[in-house]
Structures are given as C-alpha cells and as structure tokens.
Amino acid sequence: MKTQVAIIGAGPSGLLLGQLLSRQGIDNVILERKSGEYVLSRIRAGVLEQGMVDLLREAGVDKRMDEEGEVHDGVELALDNRRVRVDLAGLTGGKTVMVYGQTEVTRDLMEARETTGGTTLYEADNVQPHDLETDRPYVTFEKDGETHRLECDYVAGCDGFHGISRKSIPEGRIKEFEKVYPFGWLGLLSDTPPVAEELIYARHERGFALCSMRSSTRSRYYIQVGLDEKVEEWSDERFWEELKRRIPDEVAEKLVTGPSIEKSIAPLRSFVVEPMQFGRLFLVGDAAHIVPPTGAKGLNLAASDVNTLYRLMVKVYQEGRTDLIPNYSETCLKRIWKAERFSWWMTSMLHKFSEEEDFNTRMQQAELDYVTNSEAGLTTIAENYVGLPYESLE
Numbered sequence: 001m002k003t004q005v006a007i008i009g010a011g012p013s014g015l016l017l018g019q020l021l022s023r024q025g026i027d028n029v030i031l032e033r034k035s036g037e038y039v040l041s042r043i044r045a046g047v048l049e050q051g052m053v054d055l056l057r058e059a060g061v062d063k064r065m066d067e068e069g070e071v072h073d074g075v076e077l078a079l080d081n082r083r084v085r086v087d088l089a090g091l092t093g094g095k096t097v098m099v100y101g102q103t104e105v106t107r108d109l110m111e112a113r114e115t116t117g118g119t120t121l122y123e124a125d126n127v128q129p130h131d132l133e134t135d136r137p138y139v140t141f142e143k144d145g146e147t148h149r150l151e152c153d154y155v156a157g158c159d160g161f162h163g164i165s166r167k168s169i170p171e172g173r174i175k176e177f178e179k180v181y182p183f184g185w186l187g188l189l190s191d192t193p194p195v196a197e198e199l200i201y202a203r204h205e206r207g208f209a210l211c212s213m214r215s216s217t218r219s220r221y222y223i224q225v226g227l228d229e230k231v232e233e234w235s236d237e238r239f240w241e242e243l244k245r246r247i248p249d250e251v252a253e254k255l256v257t258g259p260s261i262e263k264s265i266a267p268l269r270s271f272v273v274e275p276m277q278f279g280r281l282f283l284v285g286d287a288a289h290i291v292p293p294t295g296a297k298g299l300n301l302a303a304s305d306v307n308t309l310y311r312l313m314v315k316v317y318q319e320g321r322t323d324l325i326p327n328y329s330e331t332c333l334k335r336i337w338k339a340e341r342f343s344w345w346m347t348s349m350l351h352k353f354s355e356e357e358d359f360n361t362r363m364q365q366a367e368l369d370y371v372t373n374s375e376a377g378l379t380t381i382a383e384n385y386v387g388l389p390y391e392s393l394e
Contacts, residue, residue, distance in 0.1 A: 001029065001148060001150045001151065002151045003119075003150060003151075004021075004027045004028060004153050004313075004317065005026060005027070005028040005153065005154050005155075005313060006028070006031065006129075006139045006154070006156070007029065007030045007156045008031050008129070008139070008155065008156065008157050008164065008165050009157070009158035009159035009160060009165075009287075010039055010110075010120055011158060011159075011160065012106050012109060012302065013158040013285040013302040013305065013306050014032070015030065015106065015110060015113060015120075016055070016105075016303065017306045017309060017310060018030050018120075019059045019061065019109055019112055019116075020055075020058065021310060021313060022113075022116055022118050024310075024313075024314050024318070026313055028118070028119075029119045029120075029121065030113075030118070030121070031121050031124040031127050031139065031150070032121065032122045032124060033123065033124055033125060033127060033159075035123055036122050042102070044101075044103070044298075045101075045102050045293065045296065045298055045299045046101040046212065046220065047099055047199070047300075048097060048098040048099075048100055048303075049097060049300040049303075049387030050096060050097065050387055051304065052303040053098045055303055055307055059109075060112065061108040061109055061112045065098065065100050065108065068104070068215065069098045069100035070098070070099040070100070070213075071097075071098055072088070072096060072099055072199070073087070073089035073090075074086055074087050074088050074089070074198050075088065075199045075200075075381075076198055077200075077202075078202035079203050079368055080205070080248075082248075083200075083251075084378075086381050086385070087378070088382045091378060091382035091383070092379075092382050092383055095387075096386065097385065099215075101214040101215070102299055121143060124142070126140070126141060126142045127139060127141040127159075127164055128141070128164060129164070129165065129168050132168065132278055132279035132280055132281045133279035133280075135280075136151065137154070137281070138152060139155060154280045154282065155280060156282050156309060157287045158284045158302075158306075160285070161286045161287065161290055163287055166283055166288065168278075168281065169278040170278075174278070175273070175274050176271065176273050177271065177272045178269060178270065178272075179271075179344070180267070180268075180269045181269060181292060181351075182226075182227065183207075183224050183225065183226060183268060183351060183352075184226075184227055185210075185222045185224060185268065186222065186223050186224075186225045186231070186239065186263070186264075186265045187222045187263065187266065188221050188222075188239050188262070188263050189214070189262040189263070190218070190221075190257070190258045190260055190261060191258060191261060192256045192257065193216065193217060193256055194211070194216070195211050195219070195254055196211060199212050199213070200251065201350060202247050203364070204352075205352070206242070206245055206246050207224035207351065207352045208222075208223070208294075208352065209222065209223045210222040211251070218261075222293075223239070224352060225265060227267060229265060231265055234263065236259060236260050239263070240255070243255070266293070268293070269292065270290065270291060270340055270343065271289060271290040272288070272336060273288050273289065274329070275329035276288045276305075276329040276333065277325075277326075277328050277329045282328055284302060284309060285302030285305055286302065288305070288332075289340070291339060291340055292346075294343055294346040294347040294351075295343035295346045295347075295384065296385065297339040297343050301335070301336060304335050304336075304390055305336075307390050308331050308332050308390070308391065308393065311393060312324055312325065312327075312328055312393055324393050324394065328393075331393050335388060335390065335391050338384075338388055346381075349364055349367050349368060350364075
C-alpha cells in the first residue's frame with residue numbers, strides 16, 4: 001500500500017486532517033485501532049472556537065453543525081451567589097463559540113470521508129511507524145490476521161495521549177512538561193434541557209462546578225471531586241444534590257434533573273511535549289499536549305495543530321515548499337503554550353485546592369474580584385475563550 005500522508009488515529013483530529021487533505025487532492029490513509037462504533041461512543045468536549053468552526057466549514061462539514069449547533073456569544077462566572085456574564089462577542093469584536101458535541105463533529109467527518117471514498121482502516125492492530133528520519137517512512141499494522149505495510153511520505157500521529165506515535169520517538173529526542181492537579185471532574189450527561197442559555201463556570205467553597213450542554217435537549221454537568229473518588233459512589237441523586245449546592249440558588253431552582261446517560265471521572269493534567277515532530281512524523285492533538293478542560297481548549301487545540309499541518313502539506317505538495325517542514329513544531333507550540341496558560345489560569349482561579357482558608361484562597365478571591373470588575377480582565381477571558389488567531393507557518 002502507498003499513500004502520501006499516513007494518519008494514525010480516526011478521532012476528530014485525524015478525520016479532519018484527512019478531509020482537508022483530500023479536498024486538496026493530497027492522498028491519505030487513516031489507521032485506527034478501534035472500531036468506528038467505539039470512536040463514536042466517546043463522550044468528549046462540545047465547545048468549538050471560532051477558528052475551529054471556520055476550519056470545519058473549509059472542510060465542507062458544516063451543514064449539520066450550522067443547523068443544530070448553538071452559537072454562544074457569552075459565558076457566565078458564578079461566584080457563590082454572584083453571577084457575572086462575560087460578553088464574548090462584545091469584548092472580541094463579534095467572535096463567538098459554537099456548542100456542538102465532539103461526537104457529532106466526528107460523525108459528520110466520518111460521513112464526509114465515506115462520501116468522498118477516503119480510506120479508513122478500523123481495527124488495525126499493532127500499528128507501528130518506521131524509518132521516520134529517512135525520506136521513505138512506512139507504517140506496519142495488522143488487519144484480519146495479516147501484516148500490512150503502508151508506504152508514505154509523511155506520518156501524522158493523531159492517536160491521542162496513549163497512542164504509539166509519541167512512543168515511537170526515541171528517548172532523549174523529546175522533552176515532556178507536565179502538571180498533575182490534585183482533583184478530577186465528575187461528569188454527568190443527561191437528556192434534560194440545559195439550566196441556562198449559556199455555560200456557567202461556578203466557584204464555590206465546596207468545589208468547582210460547570211453547567212454545560214450538548215444541545216437544547218441534552219445537558220452536560222461537572223463537579224470537582226477528589227482523585228480518590230469512585231464513580232460507583234455517586235448515584236444520580238447524590239450528583240444532582242451536590243451540583244445544586246455549588247451553583248447560585250436561582251439557577252438551582254431551575255435545574256431539571258433526570259437519569260444519567262453517561263457518568264465518569266476525569267483527572268486533570270497539563271502536558272506538553274517538545275518538539276512535536278521527529279523526522280517525518282508530526283504529532284497532532286492529544287498525542288502532543290493535554291489541557292485541563294476548564295478552558296474548553298482540548299479539541300480546539302487539536303484543530304489548530306491540524307490547521308498548521310494541513311497548510312504545511314499544501315505548501316509541500318502544491319508549491320514544493322519543503323523548507324517549511326521544520327517550522328511545524330515551533331508554529332504549533334506558540335499557540336499551545338498560550339492555551340495551556342489560559343487553561344491553567346482558569347483552573348487555578350476556580351477550583352478548591354485546600355480545605356482551609358489559606359494564602360492561595362485569598363489570591364483566588366483577589367484575582368476573581370479584579371477580573372470580574374475590570375473590562376480588561378473580562379476581555380482577557382473573552383479573547384482566550386473564543387480562541388486566539390492561528391499562527392502562520394512563515
């Protein structure tokens with residue numbers, strides 16, 4: 001088998017990259033170790049930055065997003081019983097975010113790839129890239145009991161934090177930066193109407209909470225929990241009661257509860273690897289970086305990596321500009337570290353870190369008091385939340 005770009009991973013970043021490349025006539029093959037049904041079963045983010053929305057439109061997968069997605073021009077901060085609205089559009093010159101679930105983005109991309117006849121090989125086992133520092137890299141994998149070899153020009157590692165792509169880089173050739181937070185998020189998905197028209201980020205003495213949504217009929221809620229907590233210990237009733245305690249009284253009174261569709265606990269961490277490329281292998285999305293979900297940046301950062309790699313490949317195949325290849329990592333990392341900073345800042349400002357009132361608690365209170373009473377402070381949140389501009393390769 002031969003292709004121009006071998007893509008490891010059929011999550012939204014791999015599928016989006018494949019769709020964009022195909023529309024420019026650049027041949028690509030996607031290898032995924034799980035089934036398509038499994039990929040669609042993953043419950044993930046649902047807030048899309050302006051830049052990602054524009055990129056999905058460029059990829060030609062915007063029809064259902066524009067019909068069913070919800071444009072939000074603001075978010076709320078809830079500080080005990082005080083509510084402060086961040087006017088995203090007003091503070092950023094009209095930029096907004098789109099609430100549209102990652103599962104739906106993935107479904108749209110899968111259908112588009114099937115329509116265009118792109119090759120996606122699901123349940124491909126033991127995927128392994130080879131000869132990455134040569135001009136003839138290749139990927140081996142097993143499918144239906146047989147071993148296959150896929151020859152290519154470049155390899156895009158879109159296979160997530162636990163994937164093989166980053167692990168294929170020799171020790172000592174990359175450096176990892178990591179911060180692990182002392183808590184996690186317990187998330188609940190339910191077929192209930194959202195409690196508010198916009199997302200609510202709540203800081204409370206009992207811990208952080210987030211009221212989010214996937215659509216006008218499906219809600220996603222989160223509460224901060226300790227790392228030793230178990231999902232089995234949290235009945236739906238216990239979750240709803242705790243959520244009500246952490247959000248403003250007037251919001252809690254409107255909360256419509258119901259049985260959970262999905263419930264899980266996700267630990268929070270910040271992680272970045274440098275550089276994001278090794279020879280002809282490019283790391284994309286979670287394979288190279290993780291952010292705490294407080295800033296709604298995970299999926300959006302993956303999309304910005306895709307944007308950079310897609311435009312790089314267009315330069316290579318349509319203009320012969322191989323001189324830009326070494327710029328991939330540096331270009332991506334400029335935006336990544338800014339998003340890491342924002343996610344770290346929001347996490348540090350809104351979560352409970354200690355059972356006691358301490359110096360850190362007072363710093364959180366002072367920070368929030370400044371930010372919520374200053375147009376400059378609110379603008380900082382708004383600019384970062386809607387997404388900073390994509391970096392240029394040149």
